[in-house]
Amino acid sequence: xxxxxxxxxxxxxxxxxxxxxxxxxxxxxxxxxxxxxxxxxxxxxxxxxxxxxxxxxxxxxxxxxxxxxxxxxxxxxxxxxxxxxxxxxxxxxxxxxxxxxxxxxxxxxxxxxxxxxxxxxxxxxxxxxxxxxxxxxxxxxxxxxxxxx
Numbered sequence: 001x002x003x004x005x006x007x008x009x010x011x012x013x014x015x016x017x018x019x020x021x022x023x024x025x026x027x028x029x030x031x032x033x034x035x036x037x038x039x040x041x042x043x044x045x046x047x048x049x050x051x052x053x054x055x056x057x058x059x060x061x062x063x064x065x066x067x068x069x070x071x072x073x074x075x076x077x078x079x080x081x082x083x084x085x086x087x088x089x090x091x092x093x094x095x096x097x098x099x100x101x102x103x104x105x106x107x108x109x110x111x112x113x114x115x116x117x118x119x120x121x122x123x124x125x126x127x128x129x130x131x132x133x134x135x136x137x138x139x140x141x142x143x144x145x146x147x148x149x
Contacts, residue, residue, distance in 0.1 A: 029124070029140075029141070029142030030042055030043055030044060030045050030047065030061070030139075030140070030141050030142060031043060031139045031140050031141075032061075032072075032127075032137055032138075032139035032140070032141060033137070033138050033139045034065075034100075034135060034136070034137050035135070035136045035138075036107075036131070036133065036134045036135035036136055037105060037133060037134060037135060038065065038066060038100075038102045038105050038107075038135060040065065040066055041139075042061075042063070042065055042070070042072075042139075044063060045061050045062060045063035045070065045072075046061070046062050046063060046144060047059055047060070047061050047141055047142060047143045047144050048060045048062075048143070048144060048147075049122075049123065049143035049144075049145070049146045049147070050146070050147045050148070050149055051080065051122070051146060051147070051148050051149070052149050053149075054080070054148075055078060055079060055080050055081075056075070056076060056077060056078060056080050057075065057076040057080045057118065057122070058073065058074070058075045058076075059073070059074040059075075059125075059141060059143060060072075060073055061073070061074065061141060065102050066102065068102050068103035069101075069102070069103065070100075070101070070102050071100075071101045072098070072099070072100045072101075072137075073097075073098070073099045073100075074088075074096070074097075074098050074116055074125075074127060074141070075096060075097050075098075075099075076095070076096045076116065076118075077091070077094055077095065077096065077097065078094050078095075079094075079095075080118075082118065082122055083118055083119060083120045083121070083122065084117070084118060085115050085116070085117045086115065086116050086117070086118070087112075087114075087115055088109045088113050088114050088115060088116050088127070088129050089109055089110060089111040089112060089113055090108075090109065090110050090111055092111075093111055096109075096115075096116050097109055098113070098116070098127065098129055098131060098137065100131055100135065100137070105133070105135075106132075106133070107131035107132045107133045107135040108131060108132055109129050109130070109131055109132075110132065113129045113130045113131065114127065114128045114129025114130060115127065115128055115129065116129070122143075122146055123142065123143045123145070123146050124140065124141065124142040124143060125140065125141060126139065126140040126141070127139065127140075127141070
């Protein structure tokens, strides 16, 4: 009888699928700590990385954060040369830029905001930057895979 109860419990747990527990999906290997209005730590997300023309890098980080949809874009606009540290600022700076949307909250980097580092192999990295609206991000990300375009 006890075994039957355990089996029913396991079946119910397995059947609840995406409606039970965390709704975050994607790869592990993420550890981005946000401090400010959307404070918390992102540990699971899809990270789609692309290199355009060999000189531009983009990591599109999507998932769920604090029960809200998250879109976080990390981009190196020009002079991308693979592994190394790049400054992040505004689009007008021509360097890198970070843009965050969590639900209705928006934030982005401006001139002198911080850095993004791309690790050897170009499939992971880290960042430390101030964003608008009193938000800060620090931590690491790992690409699901890197596409060239």
